[in-house]
Amino acid sequence: MFIEPSRRRDPPHLRTGWIEIICGSMFSGKTEELIRRLTRARIAKLNVQIFKPALDTRYHDENIVSHSEMAIHSTPVQTAGQILLLAGDCDVVGVDEAQFFDKDISDVCNELANQGKRVIVAGLDMDFSGKPFGCMPQLMSVAEYVTKVHAICVVCGDIAQYSYRLVPSQERVLLGETDSYEARCRRCFNLGDEAGRKEWAYENVTNNE
Ligand SMILES: Nc1ncnc2c1ncn2[C@@H]1O[C@H](COP(=O)(O)OP(=O)(O)O)[C@@H](O)[C@H]1O
Ligand SMILES: Cc1cn([C@H]2C[C@H](O)[C@@H](COP(=O)(O)O)O2)c(=O)[nH]c1=O
Numbered sequence: 001m002f003i004e005p006s007r008r009r010d011p012p013h014l015r016t017g018w019i020e021i022i023c024g025s026m027f028s029g030k031t032e033e034l035i036r037r038l039t040r041a042r043i044a045k046l047n048v049q050i051f052k053p054a055l056d057t058r059y060h061d062e063n064i065v066s067h068s069e070m071a072i073h074s075t076p077v078q079t080a081g082q083i084l085l086l087a088g089d090c091d092v093v094g095v096d097e098a099q100f101f102d103k104d105i106s107d108v109c110n111e112l113a114n115q116g117k118r119v120i121v122a123g124l125d126m127d128f129s130g131k132p133f134g135c136m137p138q139l140m141s142v143a144e145y146v147t148k149v150h151a152i153c154v155v156c157g158d159i160a161q162y163s164y165r166l167v168p169s170q171e172r173v174l175l176g177e178t179d180s181y182e183a184r185c186r187r188c189f190n191l192g193d194e195a196g197r198k199e200w201a202y203e204n205v206t207n208n209e
């Protein structure tokens with residue numbers, strides 16, 4: 001479990017900000033972990049500002065909501081640049097669904113960290129085709145801390161790192177839930193529509209024995 005670096009007692013001229021990335025597939029607990037860290041920052045009486053891309057209206061226009069219905073209030077923004085303008089003199093900045101932001105998001109996070117802020121960013125590291133998603137590789141390379149969280153493969157129960165799309169769209173951005181996506185392990189992701197046919201898989205194993 002991620003423990004916050006203890007830098008509050010550093011003298012002001014030595015204090016710096018930093019960037020934390022929480023990445024993984026859908027259903028892996030990114031939003032829960034983001035909310036956990038932001039809640040602890042509030043308990044520490046830090047001034048926290050939270051942002052999400054305005055296009056993500058799945059559960060709520062403003063709140064960030066996890067699949068397990070944990071929620072925290074946020075400010076929806078259209079562009080990464082708006083985060084810089086709206087963060088003001090807060091101590092901690094939280095960002096959810098970072099993969100949807102424009103390419104300025106990593107410069108914005110760097111600038112906020114350079115101002116001395118703790119910046120906590122959650123986002124999908126891969127899209128439905130298994131390709132790195134948008135700005136996430138850039139963000140992971142400039143961050144001090146990267147935490148990869150995992151879901152459970154709904155086909156076989158193994159550790160899942162892929163978001164398997166259940167509907168035929170090839171558009172990169174397609175908002176959805178369990179209606180359109182499944183968390184899958186590498187094997188079940190690569191098997192595609194064949195995965196989950198347990199009888200088929202079992203027959204193959206026994207026939208090859
Ligand atoms: N396949 C799955 N693997 C793990 N958790 C799942 C799965 N399907 C649903 N969940 C639920 O989703 C929660 C994580 O939700 P959330 O933090 O919103 O994930 P993410 O932001 O990564 O999509 C888990 O605590 C669990 O209650
Ligand atoms: C894989 C993938 C996902 N999306 C969408 C689907 C959801 O609305 C969000 C991810 O939400 P979560 O908090 O990580 O569960 O992203 C997409 O648009 N394109 C994709 O390839």
Ligand SMILES: [Zn+2]
Nearest residue numbers: 153156185188
């Ligand atoms: Zn699997």
